[in-house]
Amino acid sequence: MKKISRKEKEKLARREAIIDATMHVIEKRGFEAATMDEIAEEAELGKGTLYLHFKSKVSIYLAICERGSKLLNQSMSKVLTKDINGLKMVEEIGQSYLEFIQLNPIYFVAFNYYESIIDEDVYAESDEALQCEENAQQAMTIIVRAIQIGMQDNSIKDIFDPKELGLIIWGASKGVMHIAFLKEKKNHMRVLDEVEFSFESLVKGFIQLIGTGMKKL
């Protein structure tokens, strides 16, 4: 049994190494421009070997998403253990999200990628996609839990369904984060250049806005 375990560990390590290599290449070339040939070179493996560990290029990208969502969940779930009211929890979860994305922008791109391809059946049934889904569900659970706590301690209005409110907050956060993200990457959208603001100030403003919106008076 020992031998199989060692082999399996090696296989897992190889898998992680491929994900690492892919992230390096993405950082060098960009998310779309990364090629399997270059990933193989970076990982010091033959291209064919990549396909022994991943079904497709998409699978590797989903594995990055999986890794990122796991890390994000770890960070967000810590908020639930704090001794603060539910509203504050929701706000701090938003903060965690912000900090995570600022620190790991590549994962944000991976999250968006996941959402853009997940409606195609081929990918949706892969192991990686299922794990991403599970992580997404866990993230939702964290938000909903915070909302429920807030409704109980009277810091959040209970006129919304907690799950629906959770989805709204999740989606809205992602959208605002996306705008801030585009701005950060100093791209060519003049819409964004017109306004003087930072990643932080935008997200802070957003948190304040919805915080007020759901606060029980």
Added chain:
Amino acid sequence: MKKISRKEKEKLARREAIIDATMHVIEKRGFEAATMDEIAEEAELGKGTLYLHFKSKVSIYLAICERGSKLLNQSMSKVLTKDINGLKMVEEIGQSYLEFIQLNPIYFVAFNYYESIIDEDVYAESDEALQCEENAQQAMTIIVRAIQIGMQDNSIKDIFDPKELGLIIWGASKGVMHIAFLKEKKNHMRVLDEVEFSFESLVKGFIQLIGTGMKKL
């Protein structure tokens, strides 16, 4: 001069026909799966001819985005002429957006596509991208105008910078719409299956949430 004008008209018409054909193919095959060969066939043109009218496949996609954003702006700008307060205007602009996306989901995909590629210099300088940008700026102007009206008629708090608030609302709306959109397409995200909600109810909830957040008491 007459002759040139006729030729120019024909050229424009041909261009529009290619965009139409592309949208047909996208509806048949999906946004990513559409190929230039099939677009050429649908447009009853040689593939090379497509490249006389558009620099690349991306250009055609951006032209779809351009068309969509123009239509959306027309619909949103009508709200500004109504005899209602600024807060109501913002809410109705959100409504217009919702209705537009429900009616023309393909444009929503095109908008997202635009944002995903616009940070690459190659595309950002194309005529189509510049026009998209201009339309985006116009959309922002519409929202900001409504906010300013609201601050003046005391229906909206003036603690935010109107432009920053406009961006927040824009980004957040897009994010919520995206979630609702994924749900509508009955994809595989179990996170979304868990919650019982419709496109409308989610967006309505969102509008209510931020409406309350910015309402002056």
Added chain:
DNA sequence: TCAAAATTTGACCATCAGTCATAATGAAAA
């Protein structure tokens, strides 16, 4: 009518994800 100019075309090219016959490796048997 016809030659020059403008337009259209589809065979061809380059790139890249993914495959598979073959090679290398290493474990077990002799």
Added chain:
DNA sequence: TTTTCATTATGACTGATGGTCAAATTTTGA
């Protein structure tokens, strides 16, 4: 140690697709 067999790795190859360009076709105007 040597041989055999199974597992793992490889990269040349394939198919698909976006984009090009020399040749063909059509239009223009003298």
